[in-house]
Each structure stands twice: as structure tokens, then as C-alpha cells.
Amino acid sequence: MELNSVVESLENQSILVTGATGFLAKLFVEKLLRVQPNLKQLFLLIRAPNSASAAQRFDKEVSGEVFRVLRAKHGVRYNNFLSEKVTPIPGDMRLENLGINDSNLINKIWKEVDVVTNFAATTKFDERYDDAFRTNTMGAKHVLEFSKKCERLRLLLHISTAYVCGEKSGLILENPLRMGETPNRKNSPELNIEVEMKLVSGRLNELKANQASQKEEMIAMKEFGLERARLFGWPNTYVFTKAMGEMIMGESNGHDLNVVILRPTIVTSTLKEPFPGWTEGVRTIDTNFLTFGKGKIRCVPANAQSVMDVIPGDFVVNAAIIAMVTHANRPSDGDDKPFIYHTSSSAKAPLHSTKLIHYAYQYFSKNPMMSPPLKGESFGKPIKVSYPIIFPTINSFLFFFYATCVFPIKVMLLLNTILGDYFHDICSTAERKINLLLRLIDLYKPYAFFRGIFDDSNTARLRMEARLNEAEAITFYFDPKCINWDDYFMNVHIPGLVKYVFK
Numbered sequence: 001m002e003l004n005s006v007v008e009s010l011e012n013q014s015i016l017v018t019g020a021t022g023f024l025a026k027l028f029v030e031k032l033l034r035v036q037p038n039l040k041q042l043f044l045l046i047r048a049p050n051s052a053s054a055a056q057r058f059d060k061e062v063s064g065e066v067f068r069v070l071r072a073k074h075g076v077r078y079n080n081f082l083s084e085k086v087t088p089i090p091g092d093m094r095l096e097n098l099g100i101n102d103s104n105l106i107n108k109i110w111k112e113v114d115v116v117t118n119f120a121a122t123t124k125f126d127e128r129y130d131d132a133f134r135t136n137t138m139g140a141k142h143v144l145e146f147s148k149k150c151e152r153l154r155l156l157l158h159i160s161t162a163y164v165c166g167e168k169s170g171l172i173l174e175n176p177l178r179m180g181e182t183p184n185r186k187n188s189p190e191l192n193i194e195v196e197m198k199l200v201s202g203r204l205n206e207l208k209a210n211q212a213s214q215k216e217e218m219i220a221m222k223e224f225g226l227e228r229a230r231l232f233g234w235p236n237t238y239v240f241t242k243a244m245g246e247m248i249m250g251e252s253n254g255h256d257l258n259v260v261i262l263r264p265t266i267v268t269s270t271l272k273e274p275f276p277g278w279t280e281g282v283r284t285i286d287t288n289f290l291t292f293g294k295g296k297i298r299c300v301p302a303n304a305q306s307v308m309d310v311i312p313g314d315f316v317v318n319a320a321i322i323a324m325v326t327h328a329n330r331p332s333d334g335d336d337k338p339f340i341y342h343t344s345s346s347a348k349a350p351l352h353s354t355k356l357i358h359y360a361y362q363y364f365s366k367n368p369m370m371s372p373p374l375k376g377e378s379f380g381k382p383i384k385v386s387y388p389i390i391f392p393t394i395n396s397f398l399f400f401f402y403a404t405c406v407f408p409i410k411v412m413l414l415l416n417t418i419l420g421d422y423f424h425d426i427c428s429t430a431e432r433k434i435n436l437l438l439r440l441i442d443l444y445k446p447y448a449f450f451r452g453i454f455d456d457s458n459t460a461r462l463r464m465e466a467r468l469n470e471a472e473a474i475t476f477y478f479d480p481k482c483i484n485w486d487d488y489f490m491n492v493h494i495p496g497l498v499k500y501v502f503k
Helices: 006-010 023-035 051-062 065-085 103-112 129-148 193-209 214-232 237-249 286-293 313-328 353-366 394-419 424-448 457-465 470-475 485-502
Strands: 014-018 041-047 086-091 115-118 155-159 169-172 259-264 266-268 299-301 310-312 339-343 389-391 451-454
Touching (some): 006 313, 023 065, 023 313, 041 051, 051 086, 065 086, 129 214, 129 237, 155 313, 339 457, 394 424
Parallel strands (some): 014 041, 014 115, 041 086, 259 339, 299 389
């Protein structure tokens, strides 16, 4: 569908954004306000008990560093501009009607909103099952039901993850998930979301009846989530609950509603906008960079054939805006299946796992992090890094790890029982660190050795259908072929991590 102008299509639009305090949602809100100041209204759903608290969270968590270009653009009118265009909404998408208690405000949103965008999610791989289920699965249901009540709604845009596919290899198509469909179809029982909801409640009630402590309850619910995910063929609780959320989004029950699902891969810092390298929080692959910079990586499992599919955050946001405008201007064809877009790089500009190790070594060799200063010192010392031993399979890595780390600690624990508590503190600390590392290896293993390639045919057609003129093609770039990975990691992403996250 040809559009005269993406920017013009955004004029006078009212958009509801859930998960407004998250990384991608902040980029999305900032980009909309920067390219189209004549938006009618952005309603930002923020988890808060009242309007004052929602406004405070917006000021503190949303309109911060990432808005600095927008702030400079509007100068002294910046605060007035934001107050005119942005309405923070206290609520909670885990509840019916998104937890919005003000009936007048609900009616206003239902009457005015043109597009609903669902960015809300909890992304921890081993999140408590009850929390992940309420947010990623039931949250999607509440957003869908709320959207059906919006009188002039033209589109519901749901942000998911490409890894709802499970642990697959080969070409992974942009196909919607059917209700109850699992990656492990032959060997897993039937997936029923209602049953999962009852199981969550039942396990919580069981833990409370047994008077489990908060820590015991947390550990039990984390393990329960991983157990249920792996039973059906997903590697962790995050992608499992996001997959069930997608299934719900696909069940519009005959309602004439346009649903588009965007599936990003591993989202990293911005390539260009609003400025290069902006990010927040230690994201999926960033744990490795942080650990490497601290000089704590001596060996690592990685394979030159494994694909590490990363995509800068501004690419995801630009794809989201183009998909939103394109489908909002396209009448519903009556098909209740959502339209799927992969925002990924593996099909056009594949990046292999071993390259990340090279980037980390190259960067921190030239730009070492500083150790904490010792007592009496004003400054720490540069941390030296060395190129790690690379193990091409997880089994070879684990053999080395057990032989050099786990087995010596077990010997020391045995000596501890013979010689008394001499080794107790050393052994306890080492054992905790080893158990943590083993858990991290278990969680990240599916992605370190991922062999799938994400088809992005729909996304490629989206670029063509939008018919962007030259200026808008530059403004809404999201073609991964333009990414130079060497330059991006060495001059943008890792420096951005050091500046905004590691500090």
C-alpha cells in the first residue's frame, strides 16, 4: 500500500502505549514525538497507584537521557510540549481494563485511541512463573480485550520476540502461532493456557499452605516456570509465556480487529537515533561484555557456525512505526490471524558468536575498565584482559569447567569435613559462584549455539510497500544490510554500554 508520507499519517493520531517505562517503548515514544510533533495524544500506561505517581515515574524513568535530542529541539517549550502531547496513565496491564480505575479516563481512551501498542513484558529468562504468566500471557489478553472496546481503533501492535519459535534450526518463517501449538509437538502434552493458569494458582496455594518463605517461594516459582517451559519445548519461562501471549493475540474471536505482531531478535543499543549507543540495563549479550571487561572470562563456549541474531533498538522502533502506519491504513481483510514481522539480522547480515568474543577482547584491550580503588588509593588500576579459550561445543566446555573448577571445589569440601571449617568460607563462596555460573550457562546455552535463521520476507516487503521517499527512508531505516558490525560493536555498542550501563 502506497503512503504519501509516514510522518503525515501520524498527524493527529492518538496512541496508547503499554510498558511505557521499558527500553523499546521509550525509543518508540521519543521517535514519534520527534518526527511528528502534531500527534494528537500519547497515552502511556505506567504501573502506578495514581496519576501523581504515574507522572513521577514518567519524569524519572521515561523522559530522561533518551529525550535529550527532543529536549534540545524544543528548548524552553519542552515541558509544555510534553504536557500537551503525553498523558501518563496509572494502571497495570496484568489486570482487567489495564488496571485503569478512572472511568472518565477509560471512556476517553476508548473514544479517542486510533492505535494500541503493547510493549509491556518481563524479559528475565527465569522469571517467577506467576509473574511472567500474569505479564506476558494474561497481560496480552487484557490488552486485546481492552482494544476491542476502542471505538475508532485501527490497529493493535504487539511486541513479542522471535524466540517464541523455541530451539529450532534452519529457516524460521514469519508464521503466527496457533493456540496450543508447541515446538516439541510430538513429545509434549497438549498445551492449554487455562490449565497453566490453574497450575500457577495451585502451586502458589501449595507453597503458602506449606508456609514457604518468600525466598523459597521465589525459587520454587522460578523452577516451576522453567519446568513447564521445557516440558513443551521452550528453553525458558520468558519465551514460553510470550508464546502463549501470541496465541491469545491470534484469538480475536471474530472481532474486526487488525493485529500485527513484531518479533525482534536480541535487541541491542541504538545505531543512530536519537543518538548512537544509547541503552539501559544489562541485556542478553551484555553480561558477557561486562564480565569480559572485568577480566573474569578465561574460557567460553562459542561456535563459529552459530548465529547471534542482534538488532539495534532504533531498527525495531522504525519497523514498528512503519508496520503501524501501513496496517492502520489498510482495512481489515476479516482474517483473524495476526500479521507477523521478524525484525532480525540473520537473513541479511548474519553475525556469528565468535565475533562477539573478538569485539570484547579488542575493545577492552585498548580501553580497559578500571578496578575499584584499594583502601587509601584514589584510583583503581586498568584491568588486563586475555583472549579466552573457545570451546566449540557445550559438552567440551562443561568437561573443562568441571575438571578445573567443580572437581577441585568438591575435593576442598571433602577436606573441609575432615579438617574442620578451615576451608568453609572459601568453599561456600566458590560453590555459590559455580552454581550461579552453571545456571547462567543453562539459560544462555540455547542462544550461544542457535542455528536458526529468521526469515524476514514480510519485513522486506514492508519496506517496499511503504514506498518511502528518500528522506523518509533515511528517517525510518531498518534494513540490517546497512549495519557494519565491526564499526557498530567497537565504536557504538560497547562504548554505549560503558557510558550508560557499566559507568
